[in-house]
Amino acid sequence: MSRKIVIGFDDSESARSALDFATNLAKSDGSELVIAHVLEWSPYSFLTPEELEERHKRRKEELNRAETALIGPIAEKLRADGVNVSTVLRYGHIAETLCAIVEEAGASQIVIGRTGHSSLSSRLFGSVAGSLAQASPVAVTIVP
Amino acid sequence: MKKTTQASVLAPLAMVAAASPALAQSIDERVNEIFASSTGWFVNLIFSPFPGTSFPWIVAWLVVAATVFTVYFGLIQFRAFPHSIALVRGDYSDPNDAGEVSHFQALATALSGTVGLGNIAGVAVAVGIGGPGATFWMILAGLMGMASKFTECTLGVKYRNEYEDGTVSGGPMYYLTKGFDERGIPAGRILAVLFSIFCILGALGGGNMFQANQAHAQITNVVGEYPGWITGLVFAGIVFAVIVGGLKSIARVTEKVVPFMGILYVVTALIIILMNADKIGWAFGQIFEGAFTGLGVAGGFVGALIQGFKRAAFSNEAGVGSAAIAHSAVRTKEPITEGFVSLLEPFIDTVVICTMTALVIIITGQLVSDPNTGMYLLNEGGTAIQTVDGNSGVALTSAAFSSAFGWFQYVLAIAVILFAFSTMISWSYYGLKAWTFLFGEGQTKEIIFKVIFCIFVVIGAAANLGPVIDFSDAAIFAMAVVNIIGLYFLMPIVKAELNSYLSRLKSGEIRKYT
Numbered sequence: 001m002s003r004k005i006v007i008g009f010d011d012s013e014s015a016r017s018a019l020d021f022a023t024n025l026a027k028s029d030g031s032e033l034v035i036a037h038v039l040e041w042s043p044y045s046f047l048t049p050e051e052l053e054e055r056h057k058r059r060k061e062e063l064n065r066a067e068t069a070l071i072g073p074i075a076e077k078l079r080a081d082g083v084n085v086s087t088v089l090r091y092g093h094i095a096e097t098l099c100a101i102v103e104e105a106g107a108s109q110i111v112i113g114r115t116g117h118s119s120l121s122s123r124l125f126g127s128v129a130g131s132l133a134q135a136s137p138v139a140v141t142i143v144p
Numbered sequence: 145m146k147k148t149t150q151a152s153v154l155a156p157l158a159m160v161a162a163a164s165p166a167l168a169q170s171i172d173e174r175v176n177e178i179f180a181s182s183t184g185w186f187v188n189l190i191f192s193p194f195p196g197t198s199f200p201w202i203v204a205w206l207v208v209a210a211t212v213f214t215v216y217f218g219l220i221q222f223r224a225f226p227h228s229i230a231l232v233r234g235d236y237s238d239p240n241d242a243g244e245v246s247h248f249q250a251l252a253t254a255l256s257g258t259v260g261l262g263n264i265a266g267v268a269v270a271v272g273i274g275g276p277g278a279t280f281w282m283i284l285a286g287l288m289g290m291a292s293k294f295t296e297c298t299l300g301v302k303y304r305n306e307y308e309d310g311t312v313s314g315g316p317m318y319y320l321t322k323g324f325d326e327r328g329i330p331a332g333r334i335l336a337v338l339f340s341i342f343c344i345l346g347a348l349g350g351g352n353m354f355q356a357n358q359a360h361a362q363i364t365n366v367v368g369e370y371p372g373w374i375t376g377l378v379f380a381g382i383v384f385a386v387i388v389g390g391l392k393s394i395a396r397v398t399e400k401v402v403p404f405m406g407i408l409y410v411v412t413a414l415i416i417i418l419m420n421a422d423k424i425g426w427a428f429g430q431i432f433e434g435a436f437t438g439l440g441v442a443g444g445f446v447g448a449l450i451q452g453f454k455r456a457a458f459s460n461e462a463g464v465g466s467a468a469i470a471h472s473a474v475r476t477k478e479p480i481t482e483g484f485v486s487l488l489e490p491f492i493d494t495v496v497i498c499t500m501t502a503l504v505i506i507i508t509g510q511l512v513s514d515p516n517t518g519m520y521l522l523n524e525g526g527t528a529i530q531t532v533d534g535n536s537g538v539a540l541t542s543a544a545f546s547s548a549f550g551w552f553q554y555v556l557a558i559a560v561i562l563f564a565f566s567t568m569i570s571w572s573y574y575g576l577k578a579w580t581f582l583f584g585e586g587q588t589k590e591i592i593f594k595v596i597f598c599i600f601v602v603i604g605a606a607a608n609l610g611p612v613i614d615f616s617d618a619a620i621f622a623m624a625v626v627n628i629i630g631l632y633f634l635m636p637i638v639k640a641e642l643n644s645y646l647s648r649l650k651s652g653e654i655r656k657y658t
Contacts, residue, residue, distance in 0.1 A: 043234050043246035046399035048392065049253055049573035052473035055245045057310030062243070091243030 003031040004107035008098050008128070010037060011070050014113030018143035019074070022111040023083060031108075032084040036101045037071050039063075041091035063089055095131040102138055109139040183615040190618040190625075199450055202621045206457045209628045210288035213295050216635060217642065221290035221487050227649075228484040235656045236481070244475030247485045254470035254486065256402045257570030258493050260563040261358050262459030264409075264556070265538040267501040272536050273528045274451030275511070275520055276427070277434025279502040281452025286494025289462030290487040295631050298483030298638045299323060300468030301476065314472020315574075316465035316627045317343075317581045323634045335626050336581070339465065342622040343578035344593075346466075349616015351571025352597060353604025359564035360605045362538055366557045376605030380598040382565070387572050388594045395569055402566045405559045406497065412555075413500035416548045420507045427506045457624075459498055460490040464620060465627035469574050478654075480641045505544045510535070572597050 007022040009015050019035075026033045039062060047055065071087045078085045088105075090097050102110055114129050129142045191200045214221065230236060231247050270278040296316065303322040304314030317336040324332025360375040385391040417424060435452075436445055461467060467486060474482050505511070512530040513520045520529045528536060535543045538560065545552040572594065579593040580586075648654045 039243065041243050043237065043242070044248050046252050046256075046396065046403065047245070047249050048386075048395040048399060049257075049470050049473075049570055050387075051392065052245050052250060052253055052470070053311050053313065055243075055473065056312065056475065059243045060310050092239075 003029070003109075004034055004105050005031050006034045006036050006098065006102050006105060006107045006110040008038070008094070008110065008112040008132075009035050009071070009074070010113075012113060012115065014115050014143060016113075018111050018113040018141075021141070021143045023078060023081075025111070026083050030084070032086065033078065034086050034088060034101070034105050034107060035071055035075055036088045036090070036098060037066055038094045038097045038101075039066065039089075039091045040094055042093065059091075094128045095135060098128075098132060099135055099137060102136065107138060109141065110136055111141045111143060114142050114144045183618075186622075187614045187618045190621050191614075197446075199446070200454070202624070203450060203453045203457060205628065206292075206463050206621075206624055207285060207288065207453055209463050209631065210285070210292045213291035213631070213635065214288050217291055217294065217639065220294055220642070221287060221491075224294075224484050224487065225491075228488050230656070231481050231485050232488065236654065237657060239657060241475050245473050247474060247476070247481065250471050250474040250482065251485050251488060252403065253399070253570070254467045255406075255489055255492060256399060256566040257466065257470055257574075258459065258461050258489060258567075259402070259406055259497060260567040261355065261538070261560065262455065263493065263497045263501060264541050264560060264563070265358060266455045266458050267498045268505060268537050268540040268544075270451040270455035271502050271505050271511070272531065272540055274448035275434045275529060276430040276502070276506045277432075277436070277445060277448035278452035278455070279431045279499060279506070280435035281449045282456045282498055282502070283452075283495055285453045285456035286460060286490045286498065289456065289460050289490040289494065292463040292628075292631070293460075293467055293489055294483040294487040295635055295638050296463070296465055296468040296627065297471040297486035298479050298641060299631070299634055300472040301474060301479035301482045302637070302641065304472040312473050313577060313580075315469035315577055316623075316630060317578060318472075319468070319634060320626075320630045323630070323637065327633065327637070329633055332630075335630055339623060339626040339630075340578035340581045342619045342626065343466070344575050344582075345619035346464075346616060346623055347571040347575025347578070348597065348600045350620045351466075351574065351616075352568055352600050353616060355564035355567050355571075356601045356604035358538065359561050362557050362560040365539065365542070366554060371606070373602060373606035376602035379565070379568075379605060380601040383568055383572065383601055384594075384598045386569060387576075387597070388591060398562055398566050398569070402562055405555075405562055408555065409559060410497060410500050412545065412549065412552060413504045416504050416545065417500075417507055419548060423507050427503055430506060431502075456490075456494050456498065457621075458617075460493040461620075462490050463628050463631070464624045466571075466574050466620075466623070468627075469577050470570065478641075478645055480638070480645045483638070483642075501541055505540060508544045508547045510540060510544045510547075568601065 005022050005026055007019055009019055022033060025031065051058075066089055067087075071089065075085045075087050086105075088101050090101065092100075098110065098112070101107075110132070112129055112132060115127065129140075133140050133142065190202055193200050194204070232251060234246060234248065237246060267282070270282060274281075299319040300314045300316070303319035304312050305318055306312050316339050320332045320336040320339060322332075324330070324335070356376055356379055357372075359379070360372045363375060364370065382394060386395045434445075434448055457463070467489060471482050471486050474485075476482060510531050511520055512532060522528070523530050523534075531540055531543070533543055538556075542553045542556050545556060575597060576590060576593055580590065583589050645654070
C-alpha cells in the first residue's frame with residue numbers, strides 16, 4: 001500500500017530541510033513524494049493595462065522557470081535516488097492551494113518548511129505554515 | 145520621420161523648462177492662438193448643437209446608440225446583471241487558468257481608467273448648471289451606457305490579436321478591421337485608422353493634459369499658488385518612470401490605492417447622506433421634480449437633461465471605445481463574458497459614484513434656492529445656480545464634503561491626484577495601442593510615443609490651454625463617432641455570441657466551477 005506525501009517546496013532554506021525530511025520519510029516506508037510548488041496569485045490583485053497584456057506570456061515564463069530551474073532538477077535527482085516522485089505546479093493562495101493538492105492526490109500527510117520566502121509579510125499576515133496547520137485536511141509536519 | 149518627431153518633441157520641453165513666467169505667458173498665448181485657429185472648426189463640428197437648440201448632436205449620438213443597444217439586446221444590462229457579478233467573483237473561472245488575467249482584474253484596470261475627475265468635478269458641473277434634475281438624466285444615461293460597453297467590450301475580446309509570445313492587443317482598431325473584413329463590409333481599415341488618430345489625440349488631451357491640469361488646480365487649492373510646470377515635471381517624471389522605465393511598483397501602488405480611495409469616497413458620501421437621513425426623501429424629490437420641470441435652472445428641464453447626459457458620457461466613456469482596449473486582455477474562451485463584466489463599469493462609475501457626488505452636493509445644501517418659491521436662484525450671469533460660497537466644479541464637491549468633514553478636502557486632493565495619475569497611465573496605454581496600430585510595433589516607435597506623452601503632462605499642468613483641452617475632449621468624442629458606426633455594423637455578431645452563450649448556459653454546458 002503506497003502512501004503519498006505532499007511537500008510544499010519553494011527553494012527557501014527551510015523548504016530544503018523539509019524536503020530532506022520528507023525524502024527520508026518516503027525512503028523509509030516507500031511512500032510517493034509529491035513535490036508541490038505554488039506561485040502566489042490572487043485573481044483580485046490589481047494590474048496595470050500593460051501587465052494585463054503581458055500576463056499570459058509572463059505566466060508561461062514563470063511556469064517554465066519554476067519547472068526547469070526549481071522542481072525539475074530536484075525531481076530528477078530524487079528519482080535517480082530511487083524515490084517515487086511526482087510534481088505539481090500551481091497558481092493561487094499558497095495554503096489553500098496546497099490543501100487542494102493534498103485532496104486531489106489523496107495524500108496522507110503534508111510536509112512544509114516553517115518559513116518560506118517573504119518572511120516579513122508572513123510575520124504581519126500569518127505564515128503559510130500557520131494557516132496550513134489550521135486548514136489542512138491531513139497531518140501537517142512543519143520542519144524548522 | 146524619427147528625426148522630425150524628436151525635434152518637435154524636444155522643442156516644447158525646452159521651452160517649458162527654460163521659460164520665465166513672462167515668456168511662458170507669451171508661449172501660452174501663442175499656443176492658444178495657433179490651436180484655436182487651426183482646431184476650432186473641429187471642436188465646433190463635434191460639439192455643435194442641433195439647429196435651433198442648445199443640444200449638442202454628439203450627446204444625442206451617444207444616447208441614441210446606448211438606446212439602440214439596450215433595445216437590440218433586450219435590456220441586457222438588467223437581465224445579465226446577476227450573471228456579471230458571478231463572473232467577476234470567479235464562479236465560472238476555470239481553476240486551471242489561475243495566474244491568467246481574471247475578469248475582476250480586467251474590470252478593475254478598466255475602472256481605474258474611467259473613475260476620475262469626471263466623477264468628482266464633472267458631476268459638480270452638471271448639478272451646478274443643470275440642478276438636481278441633471279442627476280436623474282445622468283443615472284439614466286449611465287444605465288443605458290451599460291449596453292454600449294457590453295457591445296464594444298465583447299467585440300474587443302473577440303477580435304483581439306493574440307501573438308506567438310502570448311501577449312494580446314485588442315480594441316476598436318482591431319474589431320473595425322477584422323470584424324468588417326469578416327462581414328465583407330468595406331472601409332473597416334479607414335475607420336480603424338481614423339479611430340487610432342482620434343485615440344492618440346484623446347490620450348494626449350483628455351487622458352493626459354486635462355488630468356495634469358486639474359490635478360495641479362486641486363493641489364494649489366490646498367497648498368496655495370505655485371507654477372504649474374513644477375507639478376508637471378513631477379508628474380511627468382513619475383509617469384516616465386512607470387511607462388518608459390518600467391517601474392511597475394509605482395503603478396501597482398496606485399492601482400491598489402485608487403480602489404481604496406474610491407471606496408473611501410463612496411463610504412464618506414454615504415455617511416454624509418445618512419447624517420442627513422431626514423433630507424433623503426426631499427433630495428430624491430428634487431431630483432425627480434427637477435428632471436422634468438428644471439426647478440428654474442438655466443435652460444429649464446432641457447438644460448438638466450443635456451448636463452446629465454453629457455457628464456455621464458464624459459465620465460463612463462461608454463461608446464468611446466477606450467474600455468474595449470483595456471478589457472481585451474482577459475483570459476476567457478467566451479468573449480461575451482467580458483461584455484457582461486464590462487457592463488458593470490458604467491454602473492459603478494456613473495450610477496453609484498456619480499450619484500453619490502450629486503446627492504452630497506444636494507443634501508448639504510450647496511445650491512441656493514428661494515425659500516418662498518422653491519426655485520433655484522441663478523448667479524449673476526444666469527449661467528449656473530448660485531452656490532453657498534460661489535464654488536463650481538471640483539471646488540463645489542470639495543465644499544459639499546468639507547461641510548460635514550473638514551478634513552475631507554485633503555483626502556479629496558489626494559484622491560484627485562491619484563485618480564488623475566491612474567487615468568494617465570491607462571490612457572498612455574490606450575494611446576500607445578493606437579500608435580502601434582498605425583506605425584507598427586517596435587521599441588523605438590513605442591519610446592517615441594511615451595516620451596511625447598510625458599512632455600504633454602508638463603504642458604498640460606503648466607499652461608491654461610483652454611482650446612487644447614476643448615480639442616482633446618472633441619477628440620475623445622470623435623472616437624465615439626467612429627466606434628459607434630462600427631458597433632452598429634458589428635452588433636449582429638455580438639447578438640449571435642449572446643444567443644449561443646445563453647442557450648449553453650441554460651442547457652448546463654457552461655457551468656460553475658465553485
